[in-house]
Amino acid sequence: MSLGFKGRHIISITDLMREEIDHILNVSSKMEEFSESSSEILKGKILATAFFEPSTRTKLSFESAMFKLGGHVIGFSDPQKVSVAKGECLADTIRTIANYADIIVLRHPKEGSAKLAAEVSPIPIINAGSGQQEHPTQALLDLYTIRSELGRIESLKIAMLGDLKYGRTTHSLAYALAKYPNIELFLVSHPMLRMQKEVSEKLKENGVKVKELETIDSVIKEIDVLYVTRVQEERFVDPAEFEKVRGTYRLDSRLIEKTKDKMIIMHPLPRLDEIQFDVDKTPKAVYFKQAKNGLLVRMALLSLLLTDKTT
Ligand code: NCD
Numbered sequence: 001m002s003l004g005f006k007g008r009h010i011i012s013i014t015d016l017m018r019e020e021i022d023h024i025l026n027v028s029s030k031m032e033e034f035s036e037s038s039s040e041i042l043k044g045k046i047l048a049t050a051f052f053e054p055s056t057r058t059k060l061s062f063e064s065a066m067f068k069l070g071g072h073v074i075g076f077s078d079p080q081k082v083s084v085a086k087g088e089c090l091a092d093t094i095r096t097i098a099n100y101a102d103i104i105v106l107r108h109p110k111e112g113s114a115k116l117a118a119e120v121s122p123i124p125i126i127n128a129g130s131g132q133q134e135h136p137t138q139a140l141l142d143l144y145t146i147r148s149e150l151g152r153i154e155s156l157k158i159a160m161l162g163d164l165k166y167g168r169t170t171h172s173l174a175y176a177l178a179k180y181p182n183i184e185l186f187l188v189s190h191p192m193l194r195m196q197k198e199v200s201e202k203l204k205e206n207g208v209k210v211k212e213l214e215t216i217d218s219v220i221k222e223i224d225v226l227y228v229t230r231v232q233e234e235r236f237v238d239p240a241e242f243e244k245v246r247g248t249y250r251l252d253s254r255l256i257e258k259t260k261d262k263m264i265i266m267h268p269l270p271r272l273d274e275i276q277f278d279v280d281k282t283p284k285a286v287y288f289k290q291a292k293n294g295l296l297v298r299m300a301l302l303s304l305l306l307t308d309k310t311t
Contacts, residue, residue, distance in 0.1 A: 042071035048101035049075030162229035
């Protein structure tokens with residue numbers, strides 16, 4: 001089946017229909033085979049990574065995905081080392097990179113950056129994080145993880161804990177979950193880190209049951225997924241504001257004992273102190289598996305956007 005992905009940009013998870021998301025997840029499971037060996041699906045193709053913000057998982061998994069499918073990678077992760085440091089605007093940088101590559105993965109601190117890039121780019125742009133707004137490929141790998149661990153995405157009770165204001169992964173994941181029936185979302189945060197009204201209202205309009213809480217205690221026994229995020233220090237304009245919310249929640253193994261047998265703990269990573277190391281031992285902690293799944297999902301995306309071929 002081809003849903004016509006070739007040549008498309010991936011800017012917001014809301015641009016994808018549920019059928020398209022399901023297709024990407026199905027192709028991702030097929031990629032398991034090539035993740036161990038390699039393939040020639042993308043032979044001769046070039047991926048450019050343009051990272052204006054730090055990254056470990058997203059950048060390296062995209063690069064690894066490209067190599068495993070037989071393609072090549074160029075790119076930068078330090079904007080001080082490219083002409084941006086001379087004052088070049090994003091649009092000109094993107095137009096230039098498009099001459100040398102077949103697809104661009106972009107991470108940028110400004111809201112709207114990925115959209116702007118897509119407007120000027122003749123080749124597909126994949127948004128790998130646009131400011132505090134969105135991180136659609138993270139949402140896809142989060143859904144893949146939920147589906148492979150729990151066997152379904154619909155009819156789930158999911159708690160998001162942490163920085164829901166600036167954490168772009170929570171926005172994309174919440175929008176993605178809204179495409180599935182019977183989702184209950186508990187948004188657990190410090191009042192200063194609450195999900196923006198604009199996002200939570202959109203979720204409600206799309207049929208998600210949303211409840212905002214300040215602690216996890218009242219729902220810990222009933223949730224299927226606990227999605228934890230770090231406080232995004234780099235997005236605070238005033239460092240004193242960050243100090244007020246630093247370390248306000250910490251998950252430890254005692255709290256996890258209260259959860260359902262078949263619940264999972266997720267985190268987009270990097271973690272700071274919001275999940276204590278003693279939690280890593282429990283089989284409920286799937287955040288490193290989640291990071292591994294990023295490779296499969298990004299292999300699927302690159303093959304769909306560049307060739308529409310998946311085997
Ligand atoms: C996330 C991001 O960049 O938004 N990282 C990632 O891609 N896994 C989460 C974060 O930085 O906290």
